[in-house]
Amino acid sequence: MKEILTNTPMFGLLLTIMAYAIGHHLHNRWPYPIFTPLIFSIITIISLLILFDIEYETFLIGGEFIHTLITPATVSLAIILEKNFRYLKKHYPSILLGVGIGTIAHTLVIIFFMILFKFDQQVFASFFSKSITTAIAISVSDSLGGIESLTITLVIVTGTLGSVLGPLLFKLTHITDPIAQGVALGSGAHAMGTSKAIELGDVHGAMSGLSIILTGIAYVLLAPLTNYIYHLSF
Numbered sequence: 001m002k003e004i005l006t007n008t009p010m011f012g013l014l015l016t017i018m019a020y021a022i023g024h025h026l027h028n029r030w031p032y033p034i035f036t037p038l039i040f041s042i043i044t045i046i047s048l049l050i051l052f053d054i055e056y057e058t059f060l061i062g063g064e065f066i067h068t069l070i071t072p073a074t075v076s077l078a079i080i081l082e083k084n085f086r087y088l089k090k091h092y093p094s095i096l097l098g099v100g101i102g103t104i105a106h107t108l109v110i111i112f113f114m115i116l117f118k119f120d121q122q123v124f125a126s127f128f129s130k131s132i133t134t135a136i137a138i139s140v141s142d143s144l145g146g147i148e149s150l151t152i153t154l155v156i157v158t159g160t161l162g163s164v165l166g167p168l169l170f171k172l173t174h175i176t177d178p179i180a181q182g183v184a185l186g187s188g189a190h191a192m193g194t195s196k197a198i199e200l201g202d203v204h205g206a207m208s209g210l211s212i213i214l215t216g217i218a219y220v221l222l223a224p225l226t227n228y229i230y231h232l233s234f
Contacts, residue, residue, distance in 0.1 A: 162189020182207025
């Protein structure tokens, strides 16, 4: 009976949609990190698969449909750029400088840890892509030979930590400018950071959404250089 219910595309598809919808509802009511729809969905799906002894490959029969939406999701990010282009025209020096410094600093840190811990090519590529939104991160990681599952995990952890610790760091460092806060959350914590930025205000959200795109572009441009540095180091 279990095989009849699970060995269909609808099982994985409906389970994913229902888990996300429940997480979204809970997060709207209790905005705790654990109820962030993406985090809640992952924990719920993994728990159910383990509890009912369902193979991941079985779930993926339907879950793969969600996976195929990553490519159009990447293209749709251009809508955010178009809607917020006026902010870029008005504040482009601050936005580009913030995104640029953040991207370079992150790359240098990853290179440092690569040399210190002797990361192999797959691990290095996965860590390099962790500060980009999932849609772009998977493409960058794949182009560098990264591990897709590890990349997604690192993206989620980065986004969660950034969205939780970001507002606290703003208070500790007395950063109150909405543009600076939005750029920091978008470039450092991608989609989850943008969710938090939207809670802080409209300008925060616009800056964060814009920073996601610019950060993704920056990492795509840096990817060949970091790959060259890796092969030069080892």
